[in-house]
Amino acid sequence: MSTNSQLARGTGIARRSALSTPFNIILALLVLAGLVAWVDQLSQGLIVSNMRDVTSWGLGITGFMFFDGISAGALMLAAGARLFRAEHLRQVELGALIASLVTMVVAAMLIITDLGNPQRLFNLFLYPTTSPMTMDVMGITLYIIFEIIYLWALVQHRESASRVLAAIGLPVAVGVHTIGAMIFAVLVARPFANTALIVPMFLLSALISGLAVVAWVTWWGQRSGFVPAAEAPFRKLAELLALAIPVSLLLTLTDLLTYSFQQATAAGQSVIAAVGGASGWEVWLQIALFLLVFIALCFEQVRQRPTSVLTVSAVALVGVFLERISIMATSFSAPLLSMHPGVPIGVAQPVGTSMFATSQTYYPSLGEWALFLGVVALGVLVFKVLGRAYLPRDVADGRGKSD
């Protein structure tokens, strides 16, 4: 047992806000709803979702990429803070790592609950191929094991081990999320995603969403007595956000601009139809939100105050989620072969309704939302448990000696 834990037990209970218990009850109810939705999906099949043959990937895979990115971004911050001796960020290293571990497990759960035959999950390990998805599954498995080891090293205050693990952790974070991006990059059928730009776009989204979540984790840590207010690195996080957002915007706009010149090709037509159609709003709203965040962060007052940093972080997080949706719902909405009557919808239709469609405007069903929110709520609960167990109560001791 480290001295820190003994100290923690000695200094009494951590602060809990009055909202904590009702919030935990809501989370528990969401988990229950998610479980019910999952059982419903297992018995009836994925027909309970709004996914069909046109848009065959939806909220589950969107959520997977979203949380995979948050995890990678949070690990980049945690490992980067230790490696580059960024003292401002050291306070949040442990919280960021716990968040990173929990969000990657959430991502994995969102993938598993999206499978048509989840009972055959282990086929992924029994019959591996060179598919980017196989590599992502293997990568994520190793990543989770790695993070557990890294967490153990931090909690046990093994300074030199932590430094080595941080050095491994940074390329691991970049690598695993890059493999995730490659899942989409290879899809010639989905031109919006079929670009080399998708890799840096995803990595930036990982950084942005990771920064945003670490900001909120820091807020939670403060409220619960783990991080002294004076040391919370909101300003530093805001500065990093202010750098990452415009680069991400540049990549998205470059992608769109390039396709706008390709109207003569099937790929160009598909992207223009998707982005300009009923499923295109995700792209435009994301760009608008990112612009808003960037403009806000140009102001010193916004970067200085924790409340404003948290607000822009939340907006940035919504923007990243919209970007993840656009890779799915927008990208899939306009099939490459656009001739009529289109692609089979895949489910029996009422008499008089065509069984084909040339596009799909996808919105998740109630069951999909329940399942998604249930898994996320479980993640939040697990994070709180791990956070209370491992975050040091007295931070003066917990800062760790330098090598």
Place this chain on the structure above:
Amino acid sequence: MSDRPMGDPKKKWGMAIDIDRCVGCWACSIACTEQNDVPMGMTWNRILTDGGKHHDMPSGTYPNVDITYYPVACQQCENAPCVEVCPTGATYKRDDGIVAIDYDRCIGCRYCMAACPYGARVFNWSEPKRIPSFEIGASYVPARHKGVVEKCTFCVERVDMGKEPFCVEACPYDARIFGDLNNPESEISQLLRTRGSTQLLQSKGTKPRVFYLTKQAKQALGQGVVK
């Protein structure tokens, strides 16, 4: 994988569709559905209209109108994107070129559906529904259940028996020709040489094994035909 029939490696199966003869009657699609017990709401084969704004509408203004039908099913690509992305090898390419699916291994991740540029794959979103409520089709075609992907297999069970795919037999206008591309004397090889052909989405590099024989009756206006 050793118990999977891989076909004759000396054969290279392909299909040619004579779009001069295709009248968009959908007999091939219905025949395929019957033969392969394809459930309600799903089809392995569909007939696309290259013409105006709707199915069965020609392009142009009367009297200068034109219409072409493109029956589209799995193109059995040489560089099949679906095979490249399947994480469990449930979708695999046989030695004779047919892209087959092992329904018992498929985990239902639908990555192959994301990868197919032709929209050729359909997913069992629920336990298959049929009208009538019993299974139909050939008894040697494997059954599929909810959570797996399916698609045209060039009637691989029939091919392994030395027969032709059922759509080829069913077409009332003999618009479909199936054969061995490795045999220069096969009907399909001769037709491809004499008639010339196009393929769908050629620029994507999938190298399909389905060829659309060049239209000779009238010049196609080219709307919607993507290269």
